[in-house]
Amino acid sequence: MLLSPLQPTPFRFLLYTEWAMLASCTAMAVFEAWERQSIPVQHLLILALLGLMGLMLPSGSNFMRYVYTAIEISLIFCGTILGYLHILPTLYVIVMIRSCFLFEPPGRWIVAGLSLILFAVHQMQYLSTFLPLILPDVQLQRILMHQIAEFLMFGLVLFLVSQLVNTLLAERQTQQQLLLAHKQLRQYALQVEDLAAVQERNRIAREIHDALGHALTTLNIQLQTVAKLWQRDRDQAQAFLEHAQRLGKLAMQEVRQSVNALRADAQAEPSLEAIAALVEDFRRSTGIETASNIDVKADLSPQIVKTLYRVIQEALTNICKYAQATQVQLQLQATSDVVHLAIADNGQGFDVTADTSGFGLQGIQERVAALDGDFRLETALGCGCRIIVSLPTQVAAQNLSTKVTSD
Structure with missing residues (x-):
């Protein structure tokens, strides 16, 4: 469980924004320490831990994500209890940013609601601490309206931050989908190219088989006939031999056409006269x-x-x-x-x-x-x-x- 996989923050500028908020709180803590002549060690440790936790986010089980978020909220809550009521509650915005990377929308809104409630609790604690120090001529209503305005402004910031991160995540997901689609299109293009090459090879194979195979088969029959007639009737054998020679030339012509098909598909198209000649040649060469x-x-x-x-x-x-x-x-x-x-x-x-x-x-x-x-x-x-x-x-x-x- 402790070895849950981690992932860096997807958007570095959000991490730098978190660090800027933490640096502002650190500067205010240093300013207060200068006035009090003491170093707020606990406050600084809390800010340092929050900053370091932003470097890596849990990407494993939901349990580790809940633990991670609970630790963040606890650090901020403890910091406010230690006396920094007016500074640390704003850091719940950081918790909201990171929760957008850890949870789906229902979980994000739960974190936002919890942060808003805790911010309201801290504001009430701040008022309970500040009200006894109010001078008689200070209007209490104006102070309450100021706190309500801060509460509403904080809620608006949480909403805007959530929408911003959601938009960024949606854009990144769209880019990843487009990249995946581009890779798939390239694979499909390669498959189509391979399929076209296979179809072309099959086409040429059919051409060679149909044309050259016919010529060589007929040539073989003619030569067998010549071998049988050579001793008995050389004149008739000579006629078959001449026809075999013509078939040999035809076979060579078919080979040239097939080779030319590999370079450019520009063979002479057969005609109806060629079909009639093919049938007549079959009759004369086979005797069928x-x-x-x-x-x-x-x-x-x-x-x-x-x-x-x-x-x-x-x-x-x-x-x-x-x-x-x-x-x-x-x-x-x-x-x-x-x-x-x-x-x-x-x-x-x-x-x-x-x-x-x-x-x-x-x-x-x-x-x-x-x-x-x-x-x-x-x-x-x-x-x-x-x-x-x-x-x-x-x-x-x-x-x-x-x-x-x-x-």
């Missing part, structure tokens, strides 16, 4: 029978076209790598309100309950979600696979500035 129906009757934004291109590209890559399909059907229809895309194959399918969180399907879902679209996957073992995508053209156009940044 591919039927496509592209019926677009509305102007599509570049972001929608790019999303459709990447979805089709990833779907065809997955068919080539995993489906073992012999037929693929692609339907792309667009009106002024919505875009429908459906890609189906007659391959081996897969179990939708298995882990399908690979980069391919995840990338498709992220791209579609970025445009407020709908993505559905229909498949089962031995029943092929069907991917259905719907994109609302108007909603997507309104959200380009916020959601398509992840593309």
